[in-house]
Amino acid sequence: MTHTPAEAQAETEVTRRGFLASAGVVSSYVAAGVAGFAGGAVTASAVSASSLCTQSQLRAQEQAATIPFFGDYQAGIMTPLQAYGTYMAFNLKSSTGIDQARSMMQLLTDDAARLAVGKPTLPDGDPYLATEPARLTSTFGFGPGFFSKLGLAGKMPVGFGELPAFSIDKLQPEYSGGDLVIHVGADNPLTVAHAARQLTRTANTFATPLWSQTGFNRPQYGEPTDQTGRNLFGQVDGTVNPRSAQEFDAQVWASSGPRWFHDGTCLVIRRIQMDFAGWDKLDDTKKEASMGRRLSNGAPLTGTSEFDKPDLEAKNAHGLSVIPAFAHVRRANTGKDTEKFLRRPLNYEDGLLPSGEPNAGLIFAAYMADIQKQFVPVQQRLADLDLLNTWITPIGSAVFALPPGARRGGYIGEGLLG
Amino acid sequence: MKNSTSATQRGFSLVVVAIAALALVGCAPAAPEPVTPTATDVWIKAVPELMDGMAMTGVFMTLENPTEADIELVGAKNTTEGLTETAMEIHEVVKGDDGEMKMQMVEGGIVIPAKESVTLKPGGYHVMYWDLLKPIPVGSHVTLTLEFSNGTTLDVDAVARDISTYAG
Ligand code: HEM
Ligand SMILES: [Cu+2]
Numbered sequence: 001m002t003h004t005p006a007e008a009q010a011e012t013e014v015t016r017r018g019f020l021a022s023a024g025v026v027s028s029y030v031a032a033g034v035a036g037f038a039g040g041a042v043t044a045s046a047v048s049a050s051s052l053c054t055q056s057q058l059r060a061q062e063q064a065a066t067i068p069f070f071g072d073y074q075a076g077i078m079t080p081l082q083a084y085g086t087y088m089a090f091n092l093k094s095s096t097g098i099d100q101a102r103s104m105m106q107l108l109t110d111d112a113a114r115l116a117v118g119k120p121t122l123p124d125g126d127p128y129l130a131t132e133p134a135r136l137t138s139t140f141g142f143g144p145g146f147f148s149k150l151g152l153a154g155k156m157p158v159g160f161g162e163l164p165a166f167s168i169d170k171l172q173p174e175y176s177g178g179d180l181v182i183h184v185g186a187d188n189p190l191t192v193a194h195a196a197r198q199l200t201r202t203a204n205t206f207a208t209p210l211w212s213q214t215g216f217n218r219p220q221y222g223e224p225t226d227q228t229g230r231n232l233f234g235q236v237d238g239t240v241n242p243r244s245a246q247e248f249d250a251q252v253w254a255s256s257g258p259r260w261f262h263d264g265t266c267l268v269i270r271r272i273q274m275d276f277a278g279w280d281k282l283d284d285t286k287k288e289a290s291m292g293r294r295l296s297n298g299a300p301l302t303g304t305s306e307f308d309k310p311d312l313e314a315k316n317a318h319g320l321s322v323i324p325a326f327a328h329v330r331r332a333n334t335g336k337d338t339e340k341f342l343r344r345p346l347n348y349e350d351g352l353l354p355s356g357e358p359n360a361g362l363i364f365a366a367y368m369a370d371i372q373k374q375f376v377p378v379q380q381r382l383a384d385l386d387l388l389n390t391w392i393t394p395i396g397s398a399v400f401a402l403p404p405g406a407r408r409g410g411y412i413g414e415g416l417l418g
Numbered sequence: 419m420k421n422s423t424s425a426t427q428r429g430f431s432l433v434v435v436a437i438a439a440l441a442l443v444g445c446a447p448a449a450p451e452p453v454t455p456t457a458t459d460v461w462i463k464a465v466p467e468l469m470d471g472m473a474m475t476g477v478f479m480t481l482e483n484p485t486e487a488d489i490e491l492v493g494a495k496n497t498t499e500g501l502t503e504t505a506m507e508i509h510e511v512v513k514g515d516d517g518e519m520k521m522q523m524v525e526g527g528i529v530i531p532a533k534e535s536v537t538l539k540p541g542g543y544h545v546m547y548w549d550l551l552k553p554i555p556v557g558s559h560v561t562l563t564l565e566f567s568n569g570t571t572l573d574v575d576a577v578a579r580d581i582s583t584y585a586g
Contacts, residue, residue, distance in 0.1 A: 103557030107579070122461040122478075123579040125540070201580055205556040 063132040063188060069116035071405040072263050074412065076137030077342070077367055078248060081229065081238075082185040083219040084192045085346045087269055087363065088200060089178025089398060090207035091145065098150050102417040104206040105140070108182070109411035111198055112138035121198045134188035136195055140412045141267050141400030145179040155416060158257035159370030160266055160401050166383040168394060175271045175396025178210045183267075183365075187219060213271060213396070215346025215363045227297060227306060232274055232347050232360055233391075235291055236298025239306055240333075242342050251340045253404075254369040260415030263404035266371045271348075271396030274361040279391045290387040292327030300329070326387040332378055339377050341368035361392070371399060454570040455489055455530050456482045462547075463540065464556040464578035475554065476509070476544030477562065477576050480537045483530035490527030490567035494545045497561045497573065504549040506562070511541055521546070527567060540581055554578045 067075050092101070111121040116136055120127035147156050180203060184195045192214070200209065218229040231237040242251045254261045279287070284295055292310060293300050300310035301322050310329055314322040323330050344367060349360040368374040382389070403413045460479040483489050494506040508528055509521045521544075528543050530536050538544050545562070554560060556578050564572045 100557070107557055107577075110577075122459055122577070123463075123540075123581050125581065201582070202556075205580055 063134050064118070065135050065187075066117055066133045067135050067137050069113045069138070069406075070408050073253060073405045074139045074264075074402055075116070075405070076139035076183055076185050077252065077265060077344070077402070079135065079137050079185070080220050081217050081344060082135050082137070083187045084189045084214075084216050085183065085185040085363075086192055086196045086212060086214040087346075087365070088182045088184075088196060088203075088212045089143070089210040090180040090182075090203050091177075091210050092149050092179045092207050096149075096206045098152075098417060100206050101146075101150055102411075102413075104203065105413040105417060106411045107202045108138075108140060108199060109406055111202055112140075112195075112412075113408075115195045115198065121202075123201070124198060126194060129190060129194035130198075132188050132191055134186045134191050136184070136186040136191050138195060138199060139183040139185075139402060141181040141183075141402035142413070142416075143177065143179045143181065143398065143400050145177070147401075149179065152416065155258050155260065157254060157261045157264070157266065157370075157401050159372035159374075160399070161371070163268070163371070163376065163379070163397060163399060166379060166394070168383045168389050169397065170393050170395055171397050172395050175211050175213065176398055178398050178400070180207055181267065181269075181398070181400045189216075211396070213269075213346075213348060213363050214350075215348040217346060231345070231362055232276075232349070233279055233287070234295055235287075236293070236295075236306060237345065237362075238343060239293075239298055240329075242340070248342070250337070251374070252342050252367050252369060256369075260403065261401065265367045265369060265402050266375075267400045267402055268364075268366045268368075268371060268375055269396070269398045269400075270364040270366075270394050272362045272364050273359075273393045273395045275391045275393070276358055276360070289324055290327060290390075292323035292329040324387070326385055328382070328386050328388045331381050331384075331386045334378060334381065339374055341366050341374050341378075361395075367402075452568040452570050453485045453489075454572050455491075455566060456484070457564065457572055457574050458482070460574045460576045461579050462554060462560050462576040464558075464580050465550060465554045466556065468550060468553055473548075473550035475547050475550065476538075476540070477547065477560070478538045478540065478544055479574065479576070480535055481528070481530045481564075482535040483532060486532050488532050489530050491530065491545075491564060492527035492567050493565035495563045495565070496547065497563055500551055501554075501560065502547055502549050502551055507546040507548070509544050509546045511544075556580050 067079050069075055096104070114121055115130055115138060116133060118131050118133040120130040124130060144156070144161055147153050182196070182199050182203065184192050184199065186192045186195065196212070203209075228236050228238040242248050249255070252265050253263050254265060255263075282290075288294055288301060298306040300308055302311035302314040303309070310323055310333070312321070312323055312330055312333070316322050321330075344365050346363040346365065347360070348363050349358060351359050353359045366375060403416060406412045406414060457479045460477065462477045463475045465473065465475050477494070481491060491508055493508060496502055496506055508524045510524045510528075511519055511521045514520045519541075524543065528536060528538070536543065545564070558578045560576045560578065562574060562576065564574060566572070
């Protein structure tokens with residue numbers, strides 16, 4: 001402080017005051033997040049804050065916003081989508097037994113709890129990169145190999161395990177599998193990169209890195225709309241999703257099976273390559289028919305606004321279904337409450353394919369209490385028939401069981417490893 | 419952390435001051451009890467394998483001095499069984515005459531200024547362990563006792579961490 005020039009100091013002072021004045025706004029924003037607007041209806045409160053302070057103060061608040069790490073559930077699942085995210089998978093080293101796995105989860109918990117409040121990890125060599133948490137969350141999960149390698153096969157959650165092979169799959173080993181997953185999300189890409197590297201250091205002592213997938217979404221705030229974000233095909237993606245605590249209880253949080261897994265959930269990650277050469281040849285009518293929803297606002301072809309319920313029975317003048325038999329939403333909607341889940345994807349764009357086309361698509365991430373019951377039937381229907389398959393190819397696949405949250409003083413996975 | 423100095427200890431020292439004040443009003447002036455600084459975020463650089471002649475490491479932490487007078491960290495004693503037989507030292511890293519960075523004992527100890535804190539970190543102040551007799555794996559814990567210039571001591575528990583983000 002003593003070395004700060006006078007003007008600069010005056011500026012920080014103002015910013016800090018703006019900060020305090022609107023602290024209430026920040027916390028209600030975070031509270032909205034915790035209540036679970038997974039699709040992102042949080043924009044309104046963030047925008048109304050701008051009347052209280054300047055744009056730059058608002059941006060500073062966004063960078064300082066935090067999501068609580070400790071709680072009943074792990075953060076980063078109910079949390080409204082952050083703008084940036086990375087999923088990293090590791091395989092346990094042969095020298096890692098249950099004692100080392102416990103040590104690893106204790107250290108990862110300590111790292112994540114510090115980073116979540118904008119503090120560096122204990123051995124952080126770049127502590128200044130920790131100072132803008134920007135709604136940072138770190139979420140941890142265990143792959144099937146974690147259970148088998150540690151002799152915990154008997155404690156696997158019900159309905160958890162590898163997916164069956166699907167006819168559409170062209171899976172590549174560099175994006176598939178893993179014993180441990182770490183998912184980091186934040187509204188600042190530097191924050192994500194820093195947290196990912198800090199957590200990787202800790203994991204690397206006990207496990208070997210297998211793959212890392214980074215992606216992005218539209219930022220949640222700064223846009224005066226509650227329309228859901230879009231994917232790289234330009235579609236509004238994420239409309240049908242659990243939002244209330246009751247819907248999360250029904251679809252996402254486990255309440256049966258082994259005790260340690262209660263309030264945990266399963267994660268399915270599918271890396272899905274998009275064929276832009278093919279997609280670009282379609283006119284809007286064909287694009288909309290393949291989905292059963294409009295490109296402009298995501299409304300079903302049978303409705304006018306995004307959240308209208310699709311009418312799967314509706315016929316046009318020729319007696320044909322308005323939402324075609326092959327449309328993605330018709331195939332994905334099984335009409336059964338037991339086959340619903342949370343979709344929390346990231347878009348990816350990783351340079352070029354050898355062909356010169358963009359190496360881009362969707363890191364499809366879905367969360368559900370029981371993979372076998374809730375996810376597999378939906379993925380099977382889409383593999384059997386979905387016009388979208390013409391332009392999308394699953395090239396990576398992995399499944400993980402995510403323990404419940406930790407209490408202060410405890411650690412993620414304590415129920416399983418403790 | 420088995421750190422005996424915490425919020426309660428600080429509350430305790432306030433009580434001590436109050437009693438001292440009462441004593442003054444009475445008559446016999448009692449010497450005020452010396453206050454122990456607090457230590458947080460205590461960690462030690464892990465030593466996964468003992469290498470010949472390189473069996474040494476440093477302990478890092480943040481020390482806070484709640485009192486009105488400077489206190490120095492003057493020494494430390496290992497309390498972890500079988501870890502070392504060699505005395506521990508309080509070190510700093512400085513640029514030598516040859517331009518190379520080297521570590522040396524801190525003359526008079528590490529000052530924790532009154533009402534302030536000081537952070538021991540890699541490349542700076544540290545508490546030095548010499549001649550380790552066994553490895554310190556990542557995630558394991560080491561205990562030691564810190565010794566301060568005002569005669570107080572503090573037992574701390576250091577968790578072992580890796581420094582490089584690339585070490586396998
Ligand atoms: C690149 C691949 C994919 C794209 C571009 C995509 C796109 C979309 C879009 C635009 C919607 C409509 C809006 C919404 O409700 O979010 C949708 C709905 C949905 N998708 Fe996908 N999706 C993809 C892959 C998948 C996969 C792999 C699954 C599951 C196995 C899936 C399951 C669903 C479900 C359950 C819905 C909601 C259906 C409803 O009840 O209306 N999608 N998807
Ligand atoms: Cu030294």
